[in-house]
Amino acid sequence: MTATIEKQKVLEKQGDNKSSKQPKDIVYKTSELNLWYGEIQALKNIDLDIYEKEVTAIIGPSGCGKSTYIKTLNRMIELVPGVKTSGEIAYRGRNIFDKSYGVEELRTKVGMVFQKPNPFPKSIYENVAYGPKIHGIRAKKILDEIVEKSLRGAAIWDEVKDRLNQNAYGLSGGQQQRLCIARCLAIEPDVILMDEPTSALDPISTLKVEELVQELKEEFSIIIVTHNMQQAARISDKTAFFLNGEVVEFAETDKIFSTPSDKRTEDYITGRFG
C-alpha cells in the first residue's frame, strides 16, 4: 500500500515537472527586416523568431539570401560596402542595429563557424585561448581549463590533447573545423552561427560535426545555413525556407520535410528546382 502511494507521488511529481516545463525564450526576433546591396534587395520583409537551445536550419537555393541573413545576425554584413538595412533584429530583446549596441559586445555572445575551417596559423592551444586572452584572461591555469573544456565540448580533445602546441594547420579539415567550433565555444557564446559548416568536409567529419551540433544545442542556440537538405532534416528542430530574399515557410523541421504548407517548399525539398 505504502509503495503504491509512493509510486503515485513520484508519478505526480513527474507530471508536475512536465507541466511546469517553461516555454523556450526567443533569442533572435527578426521583424520586417529588409536589406539591400546597393540597389539590389537581398532580404525582403523577414519575420523570424529563433528560439534558444534549438537548432534552426536555413535552407534555400543559391542567392536566396540565407547567408546574407545569418551574417546580419552578428552584423558581419556591415563589412560589405553599400549595405543598407531597415527593420529590426532583436537579440535577447535588444535591437542589434541600435547605435549604442557595440558590435564586439554582440560578437562575444554570438560565435560563428564558416564554410571553410579557418584556424589561425598558431598552435592548437593558442587558437582556442585567443578569444579568452582578448577578453583579458591571462592566468595560465584558467586558460588551460578553458582550452580543455572547449576542445572537449567540440569533441576533439582526445584527438589533440597530446599535441596542443603543434600548429593547427597540421590537423585534417574535419579536425580544423571542430577546432574552430572549440575556438567559438571558448568565449562562452549564447548563439552559434554556422554557415555551411560541413560543405568542405568528408562524410565522416560531416557526421562528427552533425553529432556535435546535437550535443551543443543542449547549451547553445544554433543557427545553421546548409545546402544539404538531408542535413537540415537530420539535425534541426526548425527549418526556414528562403527564396528570392523572402521566407517562404518557417516551421518545425518535421513539418517542413513531411507536409510543407507551401508548394514552393515542397518543390525545393523534393528537388524539383534549386
Next chain:
Amino acid sequence: MAGRERFEYDLQELQKRLLEIGNFAEEALHKAIEALETQNIELALEIMDDDSKADLLYEEINDMAILLIAKQQPVAIDLRRIIVAIKIATDIERIADFAVNVAKSTIRIGSEPLIKPIEHIKKMHQISTEMLRMSLEAFNDEDITKAKKVADMDDQVDDLYGETIKELLQINLQKPEFLPQITQLSFVCRYLERAADHVTNISEHIFYLVKGRQYDLNN
C-alpha cells in the same frame, strides 16, 4: 528547372507495376467467380498456380520502393508516394490471395450442384472489382474525391454480405445436408467482403498520400 528526371521515371515505373498487380488481382477474382459459377475445377487450379505471379510482382514493387528510398532519399509527398505504393501493393496482394481462396472453395464444393444461383456473390464481386479499378485510377490521379467514392461503395458490399449470409443460414435450416457447400459459399462471401475492405484501405492510403495524415474511411 533542374528536375529529377530519373526519379520521376522510376516513380512512374513503380506506378506501372502497381497497375499491373492491380489488373492481375482483378482478373484473378474474375476468373475465380467464373470458376465457381461454372464449377470449373481446371480453371480454379489455374488460378492457384498463377498466384505466384502476384507474389513476384509484389516483391518487385517492394524492391523497387526500397531502392528508390535508399538511392533518392525522397521526402514529403515523394516519400509518401513510395510508402503508399508499398501499402497498396500489400492490400492488392491480399486481394489476389482471396481469389485463390475462392478457387479453393470451388474445388471443395466440387461437382455438387449449387444450391442456388450465385447472383448476390456475383454482385459483390462486380462492386468490389469496380472499387479496385476506381481506387487505382484515384491513386494514379491522386484524386481523393474518387477515393472517397470507392470507400462509400464498401457499404453496398457489406449490405450484400449481410443479406447473403442470412439467406444461406436459412437454406441451411431447410437443407442441413448441404452444410459443407453452404459453409464454402459463406467463405466466398467473406472473402469478397474482405477484398472490398482492402480496397477501402487503398482509399485511405490515397488520402494519406494527398493530405499527409491518416483518415479512417471504414465508418
